[in-house]
Amino acid sequence: MSPTPRPDPGPLAPGADPFHEPRRDDCPWCGSRQLRTRVRAPEGKRRTPGTFVFDECRDCSHAFQNPRPTPDGLLLRHHQHPTQAHIRSNLAGRLRRRHHRVAARAMLPYPEPESWLDVGTGHGYFPEAAREVHPYTSFDGLDPTPRVERALAAGRIEEAHEGLLTDPAIVARLRARYDVVSMFHHLEHTADPREELRAARAALRPGGHLLVEVPDPARPFGTLPVGGRWPWKQSERPRPLHLMPLRNLLAELESLGYEVLTTRACAPLPPRAHRIIARRATQPSAPSAPSVPSGPSGP
Numbered sequence: 001m002s003p004t005p006r007p008d009p010g011p012l013a014p015g016a017d018p019f020h021e022p023r024r025d026d027c028p029w030c031g032s033r034q035l036r037t038r039v040r041a042p043e044g045k046r047r048t049p050g051t052f053v054f055d056e057c058r059d060c061s062h063a064f065q066n067p068r069p070t071p072d073g074l075l076l077r078h079h080q081h082p083t084q085a086h087i088r089s090n091l092a093g094r095l096r097r098r099h100h101r102v103a104a105r106a107m108l109p110y111p112e113p114e115s116w117l118d119v120g121t122g123h124g125y126f127p128e129a130a131r132e133v134h135p136y137t138s139f140d141g142l143d144p145t146p147r148v149e150r151a152l153a154a155g156r157i158e159e160a161h162e163g164l165l166t167d168p169a170i171v172a173r174l175r176a177r178y179d180v181v182s183m184f185h186h187l188e189h190t191a192d193p194r195e196e197l198r199a200a201r202a203a204l205r206p207g208g209h210l211l212v213e214v215p216d217p218a219r220p221f222g223t224l225p226v227g228g229r230w231p232w233k234q235s236e237r238p239r240p241l242h243l244m245p246l247r248n249l250l251a252e253l254e255s256l257g258y259e260v261l262t263t264r265a266c267a268p269l270p271p272r273a274h275r276i277i278a279r280r281a282t283q284p285s286a287p288s289a290p291s292v293p294s295g296p297s298g299p
């Protein structure tokens with residue numbers, strides 16, 4: 001489907017950085033002002049200009065890119081991300097494919113899904129692998145780039161949604177349609193992971209399942225630079241906007257009305273990751289925690 005048009009931001013103020021928002025001085029997760037810089041590294045030639053800075057909250061341990069890229073900066077990063085055309089041909093690609101099948105099998109103990117939405121699907125390689133495990137499930141894909149249309153053309157998904165899950169038009173279109181929503185190394189790249197989880201809940205049918213994999217912030221090898229240098233080639237990995245401690249993520253899921261069923265460590269490749277399976281409860285179990293504005297300019 002066509003991406004939802006965004007309003008024209010208009011001309012930039014002289015000297016404004018079109019790719020980064022103003023730096024914020026509070027934690028986007030808990031609002032604390034007790035921040036420390038965890039990593040500072042120069043941006044590469046193919047990245048948006050400036051310096052990459054990752055701050056960490058001393059109170060809740062949430063870590064985040066600060067300043068955060070603007071929506072245009074994010075889109076540029078998505079387009080710079082590699083095409084994954086090599087996914088079958090090299091060792092990393094084969095390992096990832098095997099990992100996709102293992103992740104799909106993690107849903108076998110639960111009722112067979114009729115409909116499954118893979119968020120951040122890219123070329124649709126996860127649905128392609130997962131279909132071997134769930135042959136009667138209909139897989140749809142959502143991605144901010146036109147890659148999702150190519151996934152559709154290649155027959156890896158049945159419906160393509162180009163855009164952001166948090167876009168109100170997409171939320172309205174997908175509301176309560178899916179038995180499973182999956183996000184593999186997607187949440188940490190979103191501007192507001194809380195909003196993303198809330199939108200995923202809206203896309204789930206009551207009793208539907210959320211399958212999430214996110215990097216372990218304690219072992220972010222490959223996700224953050226080491227000693228100011230990136231361990232991977234500049235073009236090979238998109239950078240996270242957030243690294244969420246597992247306890248923060250689980251508490252958030254419960255406050256949003258999910259019942260957390262399993263968590264386990266998994267790591268096809270660095271970085272080490274957590275896999276979480278949660279069920280959409282019929283009603284939220286507790287009132288949602290007050291949300292901290294997602295950016296310096298508010299929600």
Ligand SMILES: [Zn+2]
Pocket residue numbers: 027028029030031032057058059060061062
């Ligand atoms: Zn915090």
